[in-house]
Structure formats: structure tokens, C-alpha cells
Amino acid sequence: MTRVHIKTAGHMIDTAVVSVNKLGKMAGSSSSKCSFALTLVCLFFQFFVSCAGQGDDVITAQEINADTFERKMEAGNFLLVNFIGPGCKNCKDFTPIFNQVNTELLRAKSDVTAAVINNLDIVQHYDLQKLPSLVFFRKTVPILYEGHHEVEEILAWLSNTRELQGRYLNDNDFEHLTQASTGATTGDWLVQFCDPERPQCIALQTMWETVAYRLKDRLNVATVDTSVNKALVKRFKISVDKTPSVILFHKGNQYPYGLFHFGIASLAHFAEQSYKHVQGSPVLPPPAPFDDLTEDIAKKLKAVQPESKGIFFLIFGGLLVFVLVLCKVFMTSPNRQSGTGGGPKKGV
Secondary structure: OHHHHHHHHHHHHHHHHHHHHHHHHHOOOHHHHHHHHHHHHHHHHHHHHHHHHHOOOOOOOEEOOHHHHHHHHHHOOEEEEEEOOOOOHHHHHHHHHHHHHHHHHHHOOOOEEEEEEOOHHHHHHOOOOOOOEEEEEEOOEEEEOOOOOOHHHHHHHHHHOOOOOOEEEOOOOHHHHHOOOOOOOOOOEEEEEEOOOOHHHHHHHHHHHHHHHHOOOOOEEEEEEOOOOHHHHHHOOOOHHHOOEEEEEEOOEEEEOOOOOOOHHHHHHHHHOHHHHOOOEEOOOOOOHHHHHHHHHHHHHHOOOHHHHHHHHHHHHHHHHHHHHHHHHHHHHHHHHHHOOOOOOOOO
């Protein structure tokens, strides 16, 4: 590209010199000399403007197919994708702006790659509601751009969203981080319970990160993977086959998101305002290990078949005898200790 610019500039200089020589021969009178000087200034001005324009060439963003997109996702690249569709006028209007963004990223030697995808299957996969849609993939996790179609604003947004906006909670750290049952001194938490393999959950992923960015510094947004965190699924009675399920934890109460439509605006408004119109319920503390044990025993006893009633009563009687023995032991232990003496022995 540089060689082309130099060659073009050299050609323009040669042309200007030839023009100057011709004008010099024509310049005889003072008025001709004045015209000659004016023309010379105009030629050099045009030359410098043209050279400046040569340095501002815009580099077109590459269009990639589904296979290339999948490979980049597997590699965990930072990828900025302009999703377009056939016959989309708004997409054509946005193309020069996106190409300018691509040019700026290349000039800055950024690790973010800009690309164009014209594939409606991928658009539906991420449940993108309009075209064009600008999505930033941070090592497979997408976030949707909601700002104006301006180069500087897009570049600033890229800088602000490199880190993931939402958090991930599990069975071990949920209560410690959210303090959901003790008053939530860490603030409110908007949590989605979701199986990452379900198409409905994949479709929500882009919107969820965007909601987290909208509510940044005002509210915590997190995800619980229902395929591995069984204790939380059980505690909050999550129907795995109906996920995603969204719950707001606010000051010791929980408020379920009841709308069938998961939209960025509706989720953000629910987290800050419309939850007040939902019937909440107190967040129960995590079950103790003894509670889980007794519940498991009860379930096993209920699972005994009617024809095995004899075995059922045998097990129940054995447990009853075991409990009575324990009570007897604990009741007699203090008396036995008091009888053996608590004072010093004689002769010591």
C-alpha cells in the first residue's frame, strides 16, 4: 500500500512540474505572472490534499462463513462481528462505519478482529432482534452493542467491555457472595438459572451480558449452571426443563421473573422497578447436612413397595430402637460423670 502511495505521489509531482514549466513559458506580463503564481499555489495545494487523502484509506472488514466463525470461537479470539442480512438497507448504510472501525483496530494493532457475517442461522442462534447487529465476542461470550453508529463510540465501548460483565455462581460460593438469605449486604442480585446446552439459554447469553453492562455498578448480575449445581437447583426449586429461570434476590426476598419474553429492556426494568409488582417470598437459608440426610432417608422409606410392608416396619422399628438407645445413653452420661467425682483424689 505504501509503495502505491509513493508512486502516485511521484506521478503527481511530475505532473505538477510539467504544468509549472508550461506556465513559466507562458508567463510574460505582470498579470500573467500573477496568474502563474496563483495557479502554482493551487496545484501544490491540490497535491498536498491528495497525498493526505492517500494516507486515510479505509480497509474493508473481511466477511467470514460459519466454519471460520466456529474456529475463531474455539480459539477463544476477541472477535467483533457485524451481523448483516440480504437486502438490508441499514446494513449497507452501516458498512462504511464498520470498515472505519476495522481500519482503526488494524492501525492500533489491536487483538480484536473485526469481521462480517451474513448468515441468518447464526443470527437466530444468538436471538439477534435486528440487523445490523454488532456483537463483541470475548472468548466465546457475546455482548450486544446498543450505542450510536459512530466510530469513536464503538471503539470506546470495545475498551469498556473487554472483561465479562456477569458473574458465575456455584453451590459452594452462592450464599457467601450473595448473602441472599441474610439480607444481602452485598447488594441485589439478578440471577439466571440455566443449562448452557439448552438452545433457549444460548439465545439468552448475548442479552444477559448486555443487561449486566446496563446495570453495571448498580446491581449484580450472575449465572448458575443448572447442569452441575444440583444443590441450588433443589434449593430454589428450578425446573431444569423450563430454564432459563430468572430470580431477583432483594433484601432477603426472592422475586421470579414471570414474563415469557426475555428482552434486554424488560430484564433491566424488572431488576430495578417492576419486581415491586411481583409477589416475593423469603429466601430460605441453605439446608444443613442433617436436613439432607433425613430427607434422603424419608425418600427411601417412601420408595418401599406396598408388598414390602414387613421390611418397612422392620426398618422403622430398628431406627426407633436406635434413637431410644441414643437418648438413654445421653440421659445417663451426666449422672455417671458426677458419681465418679469431679474433685481431686485423696493423697494428691
